[in-house]
Amino acid sequence: MFEIVRKITGGILLVSLLMLIVYKPFQQYMRIPSHITLFEGQQYNISKASAVNVSTPSSSENIEFEESKHAIAVQGKQVGKDTMFLEMAGFPVKQVDVNVLKDFKVYPGGQSIGVKLNTLGVLVVGHHLVSAKNEKQSPGEEAGIKVGDIITKINGTKINHMAEIASLVNEAGKQGVKLEITIQRGKETIDTTLDPKLDEKDKTYKLGLYIRDSAAGIGTMTFYDPKTKKYGALGHVISDMDTKKPIVVDNGQIVNSTVTSIEKGKNGAPGEKLARFSSNKNVIGNIKTNSPFGIFGELKHNISNGIIDKPMPIALSNQVQEGPAKILTVVEGNKVEQYDIEVVSTIPQKFPATKGMVIKVVDPKLLSKTGGIVQGMSGSPIIQNGKIIGAVTHVFVNDPTSGYGVHIEWMLHEAGINIYGKKLEKAS
Numbered sequence: 412m413f414e415i416v417r418k419i420t421g422g423i424l425l426v427s428l429l430m431l432i433v434y435k436p437f438q439q440y441m442r443i444p445s446h447i448t449l450f451e452g453q454q455y456n457i458s459k460a461s462a463v464n465v466s467t468p469s470s471s472e473n474i475e476f477e478e479s480k481h482a483i484a485v486q487g488k489q490v491g492k493d494t495m496f497l498e499m500a501g502f503p504v505k506q507v508d509v510n511v512l513k514d515f516k517v518y519p520g521g522q523s524i525g526v527k528l529n530t531l532g533v534l535v536v537g538h539h540l541v542s543a544k545n546e547k548q549s550p551g552e553e554a555g556i557k558v559g560d561i562i563t564k565i566n567g568t569k570i571n572h573m574a575e576i577a578s579l580v581n582e583a584g585k586q587g588v589k590l591e592i593t594i595q596r597g598k599e600t601i602d603t604t605l606d607p608k609l610d611e612k613d614k615t616y617k618l619g620l621y622i623r624d625s626a627a628g629i630g631t632m633t634f635y636d637p638k639t640k641k642y643g644a645l646g647h648v649i650s651d652m653d654t655k656k657p658i659v660v661d662n663g664q665i666v667n668s669t670v671t672s673i674e675k676g677k678n679g680a681p682g683e684k685l686a687r688f689s690s691n692k693n694v695i696g697n698i699k700t701n702s703p704f705g706i707f708g709e710l711k712h713n714i715s716n717g718i719i720d721k722p723m724p725i726a727l728s729n730q731v732q733e734g735p736a737k738i739l740t741v742v743e744g745n746k747v748e749q750y751d752i753e754v755v756s757t758i759p760q761k762f763p764a765t766k767g768m769v770i771k772v773v774d775p776k777l778l779s780k781t782g783g784i785v786q787g788m789s790g791s792p793i794i795q796n797g798k799i800i801g802a803v804t805h806v807f808v809n810d811p812t813s814g815y816g817v818h819i820e821w822m823l824h825e826a827g828i829n830i831y832g833k834k835l836e837k838a839s
Contacts, residue, residue, distance in 0.1 A: 412572075412784045418437070428658055432790075432832060437670065441455055444507065444729070445505070445506070445507060445508065446507070446509075446510070447506050447507060447509045447510070448509075448510045448512060448727055448729070449487045449509070449510075449511060449512070449730075450487060450511070450512050450513070450514050450515065450724065451487050451488070451490060451511060451512070451513060451514040452487060452514060453486070453487050453514075453724075453813055454484055454485065454486045454487075455484075455485045455486075455730075456482055456483070456484050456485075456802070457482060457483040457484075457485065458481060459483055464478070464498045465478055465483050465495055465496070465497055465498070465499060466496050466532070466800060467496070467541045468493075468494060471489070471493050471494075472488070472489065472493070473487065473488055473491035473492065473493045473509070474486065474488055474493045474495070474509050474511060474758060475488055475490050476495065477538040478711045485509060486509070487509075487511035487512075489511065490509050490511055490512065490513050491510065491511055492508065492511070493508075493509045493511070493777070494506060494507070495507040495508065495509060497633075511554065512830055512831065513830070514724070515724070515725060515830045516723055516724050516725070517634040517635060517636050517637075517722060517723065517725065517799065517823070517828075518635050518636075518637060518713075518716075518720070518721070518722055518724035519633075519634055519635060519716065519719050519723055519739055519792045519794065519799055520631065520632030520633045520634055520635065520642075520644065520714075520716060520739065520790070520791075520792050520804075521631065521632065521666075521718065521719075521738075521739030521740055521741065521747035521791060521792060522631065522632045522716055522741065522747060523629060523630075523631060523668045523669070523670050523684070523686055523740075523741040523745065523746070524629065524631065524632050524644060524665045524666065524667065524668055524695070524715060524790075525627070525628075525629055525650065525665065525666040525667070525668035525689065526627060526628050526629065526630055526644075526645075526663065526665055526685065526690035526698070526706065527625065527626075527627050527663055527664045527665075527666070527698075528623050528625060528626045528627070528658055528660055528663040528698060528701065529571075529624065529660070529661050529662050529663055530561065530623070530624055530625065530626070530659060530660065530661060531561060531563065531595070531657055531659040531660065531661040532559075532560055532561040532562050532563035532564075532569075532570050532571070532595065532624075532661070533561065533562045533570055533572070533573055533576065533620055533622045533623070533624050534559075534562075534622060534654070534659075534661075535551070535558055535559065535560045535561070535562065535594075535620050535621070535624045535654075536556070536558060536622065536623050536651060536653040536654055537555070537558055537620070537653060538551060538552045538618070538619060538620060538621070538622035538773070539619055539621060540619065541608045541609075541610050541617045541780065542610055542611050542612055543608040543609055543610060543611060548608065548619065549619030549620070550605050550607060550608050550617070550618055550619040551605060551608075551618045551619040551620035552615060552619060553605075553619075554592065554603045554604060554605040554606075555601075555603050556592070556594060556603065556605070556620065556622075557596065558654050559596070559598050559651075559654040559656045560594040560595065560601075561594060561595040561596075561659060562576075562593070562594055562622070563593050563594065563595050563600075563707070564593035565578065565579050565591065565592055565593075566583075566590060566591050567591065571624070571626045571661065572624050572777060573622055573623070576618075576622070580607045580617070580618060581607075581615065582615050582733045583607055583616070583617050584607040584608075584609060585616070585618030586604060589604040589605060589606045590604065590605045590606075590607065591604060592604065592605050595659070602786055605618060606732075606837055610839070621653075623653075624649070624821075625649065626649065626658055627688075628648075628649065628787075629668050629684060629686045629787045630644055630645040630706075630787060630789050630790045630791035631644065631645070631740055631741070631787070631789060631791045631792075631802075631803075632644045632665075632716075632790060633645070633646060633705065633713065633790045633791070633792050633802040633819070633822060634792060634799060634819065634822070634823075635710055635713070636826075637713055637722070637827055637830065639709070640696075640709045640710045640711075640712075640713075641703050641707070641708075641709055641710075641826045641827060641828055642696060642707065642708065642709070642710050642826065643704070643706075643707050643790075643802075643822040643823070643825065643826045644665065644705055644706050644707075644790045645705040645706050645789050645790040645802075645804075646704065646705045646789050646790045646801075646802035646803060646804040646816070646817045646822065646827075647703065647704070647765065647789055647804045647805065648701060648702060648703045648704075648705075649701050649706065657701060657703075657824075658666070658701055658761070659673065659701070660698055660700065660701045662697065662698065662699075662807055663694055663697065663698030663701075663706070663708070664694045664696070664697060664698060665696045665698060665706075665708070666688055666689045666690075666693050666694055666695060667688075667689040667693050667695060667696070667745070668686040668687060668688050668689060669686060669687045669689070669715075669744055670683050670684050670685070670686045670741050670742060670743055670744060670745075670787075671686060671687055672685045672691070673685070673733075673742055673743075673781050673785065674785070675780075675781055675785075676781060676782035676783050676784065676785050676806065676811030677782055677811060678808075678809050678810065678811070679808060680807060680808075680810060681784075681785060681786055681806045681808060681811060682781055682782050682783070682785035682786065683785050683786040683787060684741075684742070684785055684786065684787030684788065686787065690730065694711065695710055695711055695714060696708050696709055696710040696711055696713070697709055700725070700825065700826075702825050703765050704763070704765065704817060704821050704822050704824075705790060705802070705822055705824040705825065707825055707826045707827070708821075716739060716747040717746070717747055718739065718747050718748070718749060719739070720785060723794070723797065723798060723799050724797070724798045724799075725798055725799050725800070725819050725820070725823070725830075726795065726796075726800040726819070727755070727801070727818075727820050728758070728759050728760045728767055728818040728820050728821075729759035730798075730800075730817065731754065731757040731759075731767075731768065731795065731800045731801070732754065732757070732795065732796075733754050733755065733756060733757060734753065734754060735752075735754075735795070736751075736752050736753065736754050736770070736793050736794060736795040736800065737749050737750060737751055737752065737753065737793070737794045737795075738750050738752050738770075738788075738791045738792065738793050738794070738803060739791055739792050740788050740791035742777070742780050742781060743780075747829060748773040749794075750776065750777040750838040751772075751773050751774040752770050752771060752772050752773060752774065752793070753770065753771045753773050753786070754768055754769075754770055754793075754795065754800075754816075755768075755769040755770060755771050755795070755813070756768065756769045757769075759818075760818065760821075763820075763821040763824055763825070764818055764821065765804065765815070765817050765821075766804065766805070766815040766816075766817065767801065767814060767816065767817055767818040768793075768800075768801055768815065768816035768817070768818065769813065769814075769815060769816070770793065770803065770813065770815070770816045771812055771813045772784060772812050772813070778812065782811050782812070782813035783806065783810075783811035783813070783814075784803060784805075784806035784811060784812070784813070784814040785806065785811070786806075788803055788806075789802070789803055789804055789805070790802050790803065791803040792819075793816055793819075799819050800816075800818065800819055801816045801817050801818045801819045801822075802816060802819065802822060803815075803816055804816055804817050810826070817838055
C-alpha cells in the first residue's frame, strides 16, 4: 500500500511540475533577470503576466516603477542600489536587485584615423643566416631568441629604436665579446648572450635577426570623452603582421587620414580601405594602450565627425537589442556617413569580452561601395535607439556583409573610464 501511495504522490508532483513549467506566469518569471543595471532617468521594461505583482521596500529612494497588466516599467531616479520583489498570489517569488548608475555620455566617432605605433623595445620578426667563415648560422637563433621576442636592453642599455643597435653590435664584434641581451617574452623577462658574426659579403657584424620597432595602419575612431579627452578606437588589438602577436606599445600617435579608395570585399577575400595619412603636424592624440578591445589614449583636443556632434548615452551589454542599428564610418575622403546595419545577435556579457555582437550590413549604398565590412572600418561606432552600443571589429571572411562587434561598455572600461563607481571584476 505504501508503495502505491508513493507512486501516486510522485506522479502528482511530476504533473504539477510539468504544468508549472508551461504556466505562462512562471515562464515569464524565469526570464526576468535577477540583476538590472540602468542609468539615471533611464527606463527598463519587464514583461509579466497579470498574476505577477511588484513591490519595493518603503525605504526605496533610487528607483520608481509603473505597473500595468502585462509590464513593469522601472526607472532610475538617482544613483544607488535598490531591490524589487515580484509576487505571485501574494507570495514573494523573486528578488530583483537594481543598480542605478550616474548618467554618462560620450561623443561618437566615425572618423578615419592613421595609427602609428612604436614598440616597447625592438620586436624580433624573423631569423636570417649570416655567412661567416664558410658556414651559415643565425647568432640570434643560437642565443635562444625567438620570433615574437622583444629586445629591451643590450649590455644594460635600454633599446628604443633599431638604429641604436648597429653601433653596439659592431663594437662587440670588433672586440670579440658577446652581447648581453635582455628580452621580453610575454610576461617573462629573459637574459641571454649573443655572439655577433662578421658577414663575409658586406663585412659587417650581424645578429642574424629580422627586427622592427614600429608599425602603422588605419582604423576608425569609436568615441571620446570631452571631459578627460580619453578615447577608444579600432575595437580590436593591433598585431604584428609577421609574428601575428599583439604589439606591446611603448608609445604611439593617431593622426587624421583621408580614404582614397576602397577594395571591395568578396567571399574568401576581405576588402580594405586605402587611405593617406595627414602630416605629423596634424597629430590628434597619443596611444597608451593596445589591447584586445582596441587602442586607447588621450586626444590633444576635441574632434568633430560632422554628423552627430553631441554627446550620446551608451547602452550596457544587457541593454543591446537584436534588430536595426546604424554605423558611422568613412568610405570616401574625410566625410563621416551613417549606414544601416542589423544586430543579428547579442550576448549580455557580465565580464569584459570581445565579439559580443554579430552584425550584418544591410545598407544598399554601403554594400555597393564596399561589399560590406572592410579592413579599416574596425572601430566604427554602432548606434541603436539613440545610444552608442559598441564598435565594428571583425569581418567574416566567407561573408563580408557580416562580422563581429564589441560592446561599448568594455571599450570604456579599457579606456580607464569608470561608469560603475567601483572597480570592475575580471573573469577568472
